Amino acid sequence: MRNLKASGNTAIQTSSATGVARKHESATKHVSGEAIYVDDMLEPRGTLFGAVGYSPIAKGRITSLDLSSVRQAEGVVDVLQLEDIPGHTDIGAVFGGDPILTSDEIKYQGQPIFAVVAQSELQARRAVKQAKIEFAEQTPTLDVVEALNTQQFVRPSHFMTHGDAKTALDNAPKRLKAEQHVGGQEHFYLEGQVALVVPAEDGGMLVYSSTQHPSEVQKLVAEVLDVSANRITVDMRRMGGGFGGKESQAAAWACMAAVLVSKTKRPVKLRLPRTDDMTMTGKRHPFYNTYDIGFDKDGLIQAADIMVAGNCGHSADLSDAIVDRAMFHADNAYYLANVSIAGHRCMTNTVSHTAFRGFGGPQGMMIIERAMDDIARAVGKDPLDVRKLNLYGGAGRDTTPYHQLVEHNVLNQLIEQLEHSSDYRARRSDINEWNKNSRILKRGLALTPVKFGISFTLQHLNQAGALIHIYTDGSIQVNHGGTEMGQGLHTKIIQIVAEALAIDANEIHITATRTDKVPNTSPTAASSGTDLNGQAAKNAALTLKHRMCECVAEHKQCDLDTVHFANGRVYWGDQSESMSFTDAALFAYENRVSLSATGYYKTPKIWYDRDNAKGRPFFYFANGAAVSEVIVDTLTGEYRVIGVDILHDVGRSLNPAVDLGQIEGGFIQGMGWLTTEELKWNHQGALISNGPATYKIPAISDTPERFNVALFERDNDEETVYHSKAVGEPPFMLAISVWSALRDAISSLSDYAISPPLDTPATPERMLNAIEATRQQAQEIKESAL
Template sequence: MRKVELQGASSPENELTLATNPSAIPNGIAGLDLVSGPVGKPSRHESAIQHVTGAARYVDDLIEPANGLFAAVIRSPIARGTITRMDLEPVRKSPGVVCVLTVDDVLGHTDIGPVFPGDPIMTSTEVKFFGQCLAVVAATSELAARRAAQAAILEFEREEPLLDAREAVASQQLVRPSHVMTMGDVDSALASSHQVLEAMQEVGGQEHFYLEGQVSLAMPTEDGGMLVYTSSQHPSEVQKLVAEVLALPLNRVTVDMRRMGGGFGGKESQAAQWACLAALLASKTGRAVKLRLPRQDDMIMTGKRHPFANSYRIGIDEAGRITAADIEVIGNCGNSPDLSDAIVDRAMFHADNAYFLGNARIAGHRAFSNQVSHTAYRGFGGPQGMMIIERAMDDIARAVGKDPLDIRKLNLYGTEQSEPERTLTPYHQTVEFNYLPQLIEQLETSSDYRARRVAIRQFNQHSPILKRGLALTPVKFGISFTLQHLNQAGALIHIYTDGSIQVNHGGTEMGQGLHTKVGQIVAQTLGVELERIVVTATRTDKVPNTSPTAASSGTDLNGKAAQNAALTLRQRLVEFLAAEKTVSPEAIRFENGRVSWGGSEDMSFAELVQAAYVGRVSLSATGYYRTPKIWYDRTNARGRPFFYFALGAAVSEVVVDTLTGEYRVTRVDILHDVGRSINPAIDRGQIEGGFIQGMGWLTTEELVWHADGRLLSNNPATYKIPAIGDTPPVFNVALFEHENDEATVYNSKAVGEPPFMLAISVWSALRDAISSLSDYRLSPDLDTPATPERVLKAVMAVQAQCAQNGMTGGAV
């Protein structure tokens, strides 16, 4: 949903100013108290107790309606081919079966592609990936439905699947056209460079592995509509697609989403299919239907983080400063577009990461493969794009004989004050408010980077088997949906006559603390205690036409919309009280659940609300917000796709056993920029969790596909996510003290995705340890995930090259 093509968005003008400009805040509510109140305090997650006690209700925990049915999916056992026979009569005759549907039973749309067509809800002809949905069955129990699904008689004309992304690009088998961004004269700059380096890189995908799998419960309503409970990051899209599949207007479909047990992007677009199938069965039978994918089916049938095949040609000067960069990123998109157009674009946007490239050409390709359609995942392509330039930084350092940190610092974007000529990205957005140099210097000092570097070199010289590695890598991550119209949000607030407050907004809660932060924002704006606020389930009949909770924008958008609704209510209360007490609106203050004016006079918030109700003041308001300043002209590949950049850096230290390839991450130091933190406890949790998840992506989480297109790593026994034992024993996290210079909600910054990419420092540290075998003269090839097998292979390659060239060093 973060597609970059912004139709009619050639100018950043004509943006809303309410709540983005302090001067636009109505009289009587400027200068809100930011000293007291919940914003900036480490409040616990609003559902923390329910989570740890098991009282939190997810879709599968809801009390099932009487006569409810359970659904199971009949899926393809091949990756590519044509269906020659699909006999479902044995399924219909299975015990407990009530209904069996195929694509021919769909009254409305049969393609549920979120942006572009290509995602059939079921297929009865062509098969494009292993596990593709062929039919769906509903039965009186979950076990009966699953057993019945196994009874289908299926025959196919098989074809050889296409699984290699580079091969797909070579044969021009793409799900969407390629895109190129350019700046300067790349070819001439490469030709005149002191040295040109080249490399290729394979970046593996990643399974979302959310604790709660894909699940939906659909219930027919008395007016012929549908109520859907679903674990989705995008309820409005589920509403739209269910309506289209059932041939209903959107106002007949309501989607309710209280919480998810994790999403990470896997439920941004791909939760919709299971909701649509459940709704189809519910519509056909007139009974409630639940569809929950078993874990193995979930892993087989839903998309992953896109694997990428990257390459670069980079010119440098004698010091190691980049003079030209020719970068190619290829996303393995699977069998359909899904969100891949925007994901590959974001990989291109972040192929520079924190570095000024000068003359640059960045090409992005969207390769077709006979795999499940890959989809959104934390970072949305940004991490895969960053990997290629971070590899280049290490390679340049080895080529010129310098510490990789010095090369990174040498190539950082400049600041508007000191180096304005070095602030332009390859997509022609100026990097404003760049304090990465300051942040890196602070982390370099606090982590004792230089002293540890000396100690590690000495250790490696005297340790024949174990080698230690150290790396500091930065992150510059753009914040905004690059599809412009998604940068909007709505909210609804009710104040009841006892002073309690109910908030509803368009964002979804998946454990990241969005509802907690929104509650804090509303409480701060109205000057009440956080305990007075209840944030209710996200529902399409309360706040319509919502954007997905993604792009790290949940708080930026929904928090601002909720703040605007609260400002409206506060202004009404101020005007009422000012008239009642004959005081100036500017004299009225809201703080700690009390309202004061004229020095010693005050009343409780609840008393004011009761008086306002008697005075016939509306105590319900909507709020709306849209992100200012952003635009992008895709035809000319230039614009300002991001409102601001989130920044951060991490230092990771590892120790590698060169006999086995096994390794440990022994210490991590993080300094991350969250602007003015709304909730430091939740922000720290996001940073820690994002880092560990990123570390898993780059080290242990290996997707293995059979040559016939089957996913072999399809269960927890064959796919290893990080465990508590993988957490670094020394794990220091600090928040960078600097408010957002852009007018975000309370000058905070997004924190969902950016910390994920801090884990690149672990991969870079592994390369550093392996490079020590050559006395840091060789830069090893190390594709990801950097499993012990890949690490050992890289060790052996460096040792062989050292022996071939007569090189010694690092106790080879």
């Protein structure tokens, strides 16, 4: 393990708290089954159980709604309809368009119409089936290209420009155009959407919700009930996965349960069965992308006209920011001197698509990575050489399409290091020879980079708070605004506080995220959980440390700058005198020093002028690169990923074990998105990939035998918490190397002269179609040459 001690001008206190592998704070509870999720909580006496009745059609109107049989069903206590809601009925996260229930217009299959509570969950689920609903069905819009051509948008389009793309394109020596469809993705978290709401005094409610955004749930529940936010407390100890699916779309179920509590005066639990969850909640946005790119004989890009169009579903939800981020990442790691980028937010009659790890960034990166492969085939070079030629560089090649400078660029060094450690060139030579002699099985290889911007693109979300109590026995309780969904956020916060106070991390306990402890929190998203909440917790710890130092200095009659914390003790004077941290806590208390403090942090330097598409939306960039090797059966389209080498930049790692786990997990999830996970709607707009039997996430058997992951050893140049970097989302996009390697294997059928079309997910069916198209095109080229 590398040396994590301070050096040069990076002044931190050295200890063993950060920079070491520490197991997840709930790891033992996870594997033993002792971890308590919302559905594991003991229900209060008298708890009722909810279920939701939703539309089976994708577009139309309700012409008749008869719920009499529902009300009379066994165990039913009450029914909730739109007219029963006392406050707001639209719970759109940012923009309107997301009614909690509908009584008239239907915009997607799965749209909630009513909810029911019964004495048991089974009774509630059976009761919703008794509803008699008639519809006037209409033809839904399901094709994103149709929506784009007819300008059916949920929000206005946005545009970015740098240089003069049109003139440079017209003058480019070579020019290519292409289009691609990038599939969506189901979150498929282990724990589905669930909320338990308990009535409290004075019309208040305690809401247990599996949510990434407790403050938004608090706000929306209050608005739906028409009460002030201070009457609502949201508690969230842990999620069994979120990935973005519980950022905005966890609120509806908490709101429904809360209104049912208001009606019945009894606790209500509402948990969606897997099929209902997949039907009623949003996915990763599918995208339709195009490029028109000009380049020279070496493959250096002269100009690019790029379009990204997100299939947003029926409403805006978070789509405005998601398509913006796709635009921000349409350059990925490459300098585009003259570029125009258009981003469209297309409306279709499906569930409203939402946040998912990467938040549009992966979909935006796909089009430029396709271009890199296509340019390489056009100029007869290894795609890696074309990628390296076009990377961001020094002065004159360091400005993004949105006019942010790419500072502290490590990509060239990182890629060179991975190219060497993965033995890329020798493997490329071996694969080329293999493919010449293997008629059926073809191998492919690709190295692709990632440059991912870290910060919420909505500026006001880049803030966080924390609350720390030191008790007189020296133990510490920490609360912060981030949510734990298995990613190890709480573990890192424990290490950060332990580092700041120079104590054993085992003395620190983190409590459930609660809106009555740290208010007005941002969602745990945008890879910012540790950056924001970790820095806030550190600031709170340093406040307490300073108070204790002042107390010691005053009462021990020494200079303040001689008091310091190390190894669980507090030293002063000539350092010959000390006391344990526990004694110091009691000493401070006995001298009437407050041992409770809040901490706050807001990200510096960031801004974005959307009207002019210019600014610095990101505090810094996280980087990485991956080499993937695949083998393809050209008779069936089936394939395996046989080797992966990753080098990823996490700055000064706070916890290498957690970071490596995030990188491995993110890569495999990204691989699933691009290969096996296919969302399917029928012609009527009904989701038919609505369970594990029809939707294939990666299994352990899909993990490549060769799977090498290493951390790039360089501190973050920006002043982040202990100079670490975000790690949640960036590794997801490393999986683009798998898709690129599949295209590489198919291209070998043409002796690498043709860049095959391959939309995602690259199922065996799509692979076989691409194989046949490449063979046919190669044959046509051969015949035309005779």
